[in-house]
Amino acid sequence: MRVIQMTTNPNLNKDRKERHILALSGGKDSAALAVYMRDKYPDLDIEYVFTDSGCELPETYEYLDRIRAVLNIDITILKSERNFDYWLKYYKGVLPSPKNRWCTRQLKLKPFEAYIGDDLTYSYVALRADENRKGYLSKKRHVIPRYPFVEDGITLQDVINILQNCGLGLPAYYGWRKRSGCYFCFYQSDDEWRALKKYHPEEFEKACQYEENHSDGRIYTWRGKKGGKPLFLRDIDDFVPSGEKQRYEESINKKLSSLLKDIKLIGINTNYVLS
Numbered sequence: 008m009r010v011i012q013m014t015t016n017p018n019l020n021k022d023r024k025e026r027h028i029l030a031l032s033g034g035k036d037s038a039a040l041a042v043y044m045r046d047k048y049p050d051l052d053i054e055y056v057f058t059d060s061g062c063e064l065p066e067t068y069e070y071l072d073r074i075r076a077v078l079n080i081d082i083t084i085l086k087s088e089r090n091f092d093y094w095l096k097y098y099k100g101v102l103p104s105p106k107n108r109w110c111t112r113q114l115k116l117k118p119f120e121a122y123i124g125d126d127l128t129y130s131y132v133a134l135r136a137d138e139n140r141k142g143y144l145s146k147k148r149h150v151i152p153r154y155p156f157v158e159d160g161i162t163l164q165d166v167i168n169i170l171q172n173c174g175l176g177l178p179a180y181y182g183w184r185k186r187s188g189c190y191f192c193f194y195q196s197d198d199e200w201r202a203l204k205k206y207h208p209e210e211f212e213k214a215c216q217y218e219e220n221h222s223d224g225r226i227y228t229w230r231g232k233k234g235g236k237p238l239f240l241r242d243i244d245d246f247v248p249s250g251e252k253q254r255y256e257e258s259i260n261k262k263l264s265s266l267l268k269d270i271k272l273i274g275i276n277t278n279y280v281l282s
């Protein structure tokens with residue numbers, strides 16, 4: 008496994024004039040795109056990369072291992088030269104939030120763009136035909152996005168089929184969380200936080216400490232405020248065991264939930280809600 012800590016201009020792959028890069032997110036769509044590209048364009052020299060924020064879920068690393076093994080591919084791990092704690096200090100202790108996504112900028116986008124450098128690059132993006140969003144678009148003119156799923160009409164059901172048919176399955180965190188990313192991601196619903204507390208208590212504790220360790224008394228919380236009062240993670244209640252399934256059903260994307268019913272989740276903890 009190649010791990011690269013990115014500087015601003017690594018001058019990697021200088022000799023390559025045209026590159027094909029598929030960025031894996033640790034989620035189902037990009038994994039399915041890797042399978043799809045391998046099958047449809049077996050001769051294309053694709054570089055598979057994963058940009059590691061350093062704060063990913065254990066299930067994500069496990070799923071990447073599985074992708075490597077099932078597809079027999081190398082995945083280059085890209086990392087920012089500086090970790091989350093460095094950037095948190097740099098931003099004076101202000102936790103990232105939907106309005107201030109410095110985490111994505113510093114830990115995900117910059118290492119990825121540094122890896123691309125100045126090469127003419129086709130970047131394969133796992134947007135599906137049934138999605139109504141744009142996804143990340145590089146401002147660099149030499150980075151050309153390609154949307155194979157959109158072009159070929161691949162939908163969520165197709166993605167699930169692709170992953171099932173090749174034996175890859177889905178990452179285990181789908182048992183309790185909608186998407187990959189940092190364990191403390193502020194896009195989590197309350198139920199996902201509750202599930203983090205239950206399945207990854209150490210990570211949950213670290214997330215709590217990030218809210219509490221401001222020596223100057225300022226308050227930043229991952230979940231923001233309600234009625235002017237900060238919503239501390241420490242105050243979140245536990246899963247109600249009997250309501251677990253129902254809570255999950257309510258919180259996760261309904262369509263994905265129905266598709267996942269008969270599907271095996273791959274991961275360390277097979278006792279997640281859906282298994």
Ligand code: SF4
Nearest residue numbers: 110111188189192193
């Ligand atoms: S997963 Fe969430 S916390 Fe992590 S970089 Fe992305 S937006 Fe930021």
